[in-house]
Structure formats: structure tokens, C-alpha cells
Amino acid sequence: MKANGDAQCLVLGAGIVGVSTALALQAHGLQVLLVDRQGPGKETSFGNAGLIQREAVVPYAFPRNWGKVVEVALRQGNDVHYHLGALPSLVGPLWRYRWHSEPERHAAIARSYATLIEQSITEHVTWIEMSGASDLVKKDGWVQAFRSNKAFEAAASESQARATGFGLNVDVLGRDGMRARLDALRTDLLQGAIHWLDAWTVSDPGALVGRYTKLFLANGGRLALGDACSLRSTGQGWAVKTDHGIAEAPSAVVALGPWATTVLSRLGYRLPIFVKRGYHRHYDGGARLKIPTLDAEHGVMMAPMSRGLRLLTGAEFAAAAAPPTPVQLAVAERTANELIDIGDPVDPQPWLGARPCTVDMKPIIGAAPRHNGLWFNLGHGHQGLTLGPASGRLLAELILGVAPYIDPAPFSPRRFT
Numbered sequence: 001m002k003a004n005g006d007a008q009c010l011v012l013g014a015g016i017v018g019v020s021t022a023l024a025l026q027a028h029g030l031q032v033l034l035v036d037r038q039g040p041g042k043e044t045s046f047g048n049a050g051l052i053q054r055e056a057v058v059p060y061a062f063p064r065n066w067g068k069v070v071e072v073a074l075r076q077g078n079d080v081h082y083h084l085g086a087l088p089s090l091v092g093p094l095w096r097y098r099w100h101s102e103p104e105r106h107a108a109i110a111r112s113y114a115t116l117i118e119q120s121i122t123e124h125v126t127w128i129e130m131s132g133a134s135d136l137v138k139k140d141g142w143v144q145a146f147r148s149n150k151a152f153e154a155a156a157s158e159s160q161a162r163a164t165g166f167g168l169n170v171d172v173l174g175r176d177g178m179r180a181r182l183d184a185l186r187t188d189l190l191q192g193a194i195h196w197l198d199a200w201t202v203s204d205p206g207a208l209v210g211r212y213t214k215l216f217l218a219n220g221g222r223l224a225l226g227d228a229c230s231l232r233s234t235g236q237g238w239a240v241k242t243d244h245g246i247a248e249a250p251s252a253v254v255a256l257g258p259w260a261t262t263v264l265s266r267l268g269y270r271l272p273i274f275v276k277r278g279y280h281r282h283y284d285g286g287a288r289l290k291i292p293t294l295d296a297e298h299g300v301m302m303a304p305m306s307r308g309l310r311l312l313t314g315a316e317f318a319a320a321a322a323p324p325t326p327v328q329l330a331v332a333e334r335t336a337n338e339l340i341d342i343g344d345p346v347d348p349q350p351w352l353g354a355r356p357c358t359v360d361m362k363p364i365i366g367a368a369p370r371h372n373g374l375w376f377n378l379g380h381g382h383q384g385l386t387l388g389p390a391s392g393r394l395l396a397e398l399i400l401g402v403a404p405y406i407d408p409a410p411f412s413p414r415r416f417t
């Protein structure tokens with residue numbers, strides 16, 4: 001039985017990346033079947049900080065400063081945590097991540113990465129307007145706040161250089177500026193802040209993916225529950241098992257976020273992807289905070305969301321399936337409470353997600369090197385919510401064989417084969 005009618009493309013994974021890819025393919029007139037093992041936007045795309053980071057032209061590098069490495073190794077900071085048992089399998093990817101973070105390589109990566117990030121807002125705008133999701137979006141940017149003068153001064157000069165180099169809008173706030181703009185916080189504990197003005201923020205990222213999916217369905221797209229691990233080549237195309245039977249199409253897109261490696265290893269691909277786990281929890285206080293703010297030295301993001309104040313943590317290096325160890329969240333609660341009364345937890349348990357990161361900090365967008373009709377859109381790391389629509393458009397253009405709107409070469413899967 002064929003479950004998909006006349007689908008011309010299967011898109012596996014209904015996070016922001018898969019849904020945006022499905023919308024972009026549909027806009028070119030393709031019949032698309034979106035397949036997920038649960039509903040759309042229920043995983044990483046649900047639990048993030050909701051930032052559409054137009055300013056994130058420079059991806060997060062492995063720290064080059066040995067003091068920072070020692071701080072992480074000794075577990076002295078809160079922005080990074082690790083499971084000792086996970087380190088043997090992480091040594092290889094982290095070593096490559098460090099190699100790509102060497103200043104000249106990192107600068108070249110940022111120049112490529114910027115070409116995609118620059119499109120992030122304009123590509124979201126199309127789907128925000130068409131899906132009627134403007135009520136979920138604010139255009140007030142986000143803030144990095146600093147408790148020490150040293151960290152503030154370094155960040156201020158880096159932000160000015162980035163703003164000049166990439167044409168970004170930023171306000172560097174001293175004490176008076178903070179008092180006026182961040183009046184919800186105890187600014188007497190802060191030395192200064194960087195306000196990135198070009199970013200947009202989303203009050204419920206999972207709901208945004210839901211709206212985009214509704215638009216896709218309203219325009220004739222189809223959604224099925226199914227397990228992408230059943231993906232197989234049929235000779236003429238690709239097939240996957242869904243709740244309605246076997247779905248087949250000439251082409252398939254793997255947009256499975258942190259789970260892409262599980263499915264692709266069955267097809268013989270060993271992509272250099274590792275995860276940086278992260279936690280969030282909502283609280284019923286902090287209602288006066290209107291702009292998402294990072295307590296930079298403590299690695300805690302405070303994001304006002306529909307469900308309450310969402311506290312989010314930095315990176316945890318652990319096996320993807322290891323049980324949650326939300327030690328960073330415990331510190332986050334304490335340090336955030338110094339800046340704002342966070343109130344009581346709304347969620348019974350912390351949420352745990354995983355950023356799907358590549359060793360060279362760029363997503364993997366393009367044709368599978370060894371299989372006809374198979375395409376990748378994955379590895380969006382810290383900026384998948386930001387990049388979903390921009391990456392979706394690029395991949396759709398590659399699949400359709402129309403001139404891509406930006407140079408796809410820096411994102412090609414072939415760079416790893």
C-alpha cells in the first residue's frame with residue numbers, strides 16, 4: 001500500500017528545519033509528505049530560547065584560551081558541564097571542533113556562515129506572515145549582560161567589531177543605559193550589557209513550528225507519523241514506514257536534528273556531528289522582563305515565554321541518551337534569582353534537549369554523497385530556529401535544480417567525505 005498518494009518528496013523530521021524545508025519545496029509546486037515519529041515541533045525546536053539570531057554571524061568556537069579550558073575541565077563555570085564517561089567518544093569530534101576554531105579558520109567559517117544567517121529574518125518573515133504567526137514574534141532583540149568589567153569590556157569591543165564587519169545594529173549599555181532599558185533586573189549587580197537589536201524573538205518556538213505546519217497542510221501538504229529508521233532505497237526512490245503504510249517518493253530529505261546520525265549510519269554515513277545538550281524550565285516570576293537576557297558569566301539565558309520565564313542552560317557534553325543531570329539548571333535558578341525574582345517552577349521537571357553540532361560549526365545542506373535522491377538538512381547546532389527557513393529554501397533550490405540564492409558550497413555534505 002502507498003501511504004502518500006503522489007508525494008514527490010519525503011521530508012523526515014518535523015522540527016523547524018524539516019517543516020521549513022517542506023514549505024519551501026511546496027512553494028516550488030512539489031507534493032511533499034512530512035514524516036515524524038510524533039507531532040511537529042515537539043523536540044529541540046520546542047525547547048530552545050526562541051531567538052532568531054540575525055546577529056549570530058560568528059558561530060560558537062571551541063575556547064582557544066587555556067584558562068577557559070581548565071575552568072571547564074575543573075567544572076568551575078556553569079556554562080559548560082560534561083559527563084566523564086562521555087569524553088572518550090567526544091575526544092575525536094572535540095579535537096576537530098578545536099582545529100576548526102583556530103582563529104583564521106574560524107574567521108573564514110564565519111564569513112560563510114554569515115551568508116546564511118543574513119537571510120534568517122527575511123526567510124522567516126515569509127512564513128510568519130503567511131502562517132499568521134506575528135503574535136508569537138517580537139522585534140526587540142536580545143541582551144548579553146555582564147557582571148565583571150573585564151568580560152563586559154572584551155564583549156563590547158568584540159560586538160563593535162562584529163557590528164562594523166557585518167553591518168549589524170548593537171547598543172553597548174553602561175550603567176545608565178541598563179537602568180533605562182533593563183529595569184526589570186537588579187542592574188546594580190551588572191557592569192554593562194550588549195543589546196543585539198537585529199534579532200527577533202519567539203514566545204513559543206514549538207507553536208511557531210505548529211503554525212508553519214498548519215500552513216503547509218492548508219496548502220495541500222501531508223503529515224504522517226512514522227519511524228525514519230525504516231528509510232530504505234527502492235531503486236527508483238525512497239520508502240519509509242508510516243502509520244498509514246509504506247510511503248514512497250523519488251526523493252527524501254533527512255532533517256532529523258540530533259537523531260540524523262542514527263538514521264544515516266544505517267546507510268553508511270559517519271557525519272562528524274556531536275551534541276551539546278541543554279536544559280530549560282519555566283517559572284512563574286520575572287513577568288517584568290520583556291527582552292531575553294543572558295547572564296553571560298553564569299551561562300544562563302532568561303527568556304520571557306508564553307508559559308512563563310524560561311531559564312535555559314549552556315552546553316552539556318554527554319551521550320545523547322544519558323539520563324538528565326540538570327546541575328547547571330540548579331545553579332541557573334540561584335544566579336537568575338539574584339537578578340530577578342524568578343518565582344516557582346511551572347514545569348514538574350526540567351526539559352532536556354540536544355543541539356546537533358558539526359565539527360566545523362556549519363550546517364550540512366545538500367545532496368547525500370553516495371545515494372541518488374537523498375538529501376541532508378541537518379547539524380544546525382546553536383542556531384537551528386534561526387536558520388530553519390533559510391536552510392529550507394537553500395535545500396529546496398538544490399533539489400529542484402534552480403539557481404541557489406546563496407552559494408551552497410560551504411554547507412555541502414561533500415566537505416566531510
Ligand SMILES: Cc1cc2nc3c(=O)[nH]c(=O)nc-3n(C[C@H](O)[C@H](O)[C@H](O)COP(=O)(O)OP(=O)(O)OC[C@H]3O[C@@H](n4cnc5c(N)ncnc54)[C@H](O)[C@@H]3O)c2cc1C
Pocket residue numbers: 012013014015016017018035036037038039040041042043044045046047048049050051052053226227228229255256257258259276277278279280312313353354355356378379380381382383384385386387
Ligand atoms: C537549550 C537550547 C537553546 C537553544 N536556543 C536556540 C535559539 O535561541 N535560537 C536558535 O536558533 N536555536 C536555538 N537552539 C538550537 C535549535 O533549537 C536547534 O538547532 C533546532 O531546533 C534543530 O532543529 P531540527 O529541526 O534540526 O531538529 P528537531 O527540532 O529536534 O527536529 C527533529 C525531528 O525529528 C524527529 N525524529 C527524530 N527521530 C526520528 C525518527 N526515528 N523517525 C521520525 N522522526 C524522528 C523528532 O521527533 C523531531 O520532530 C537551542 C537549542 C537548545 C538545546
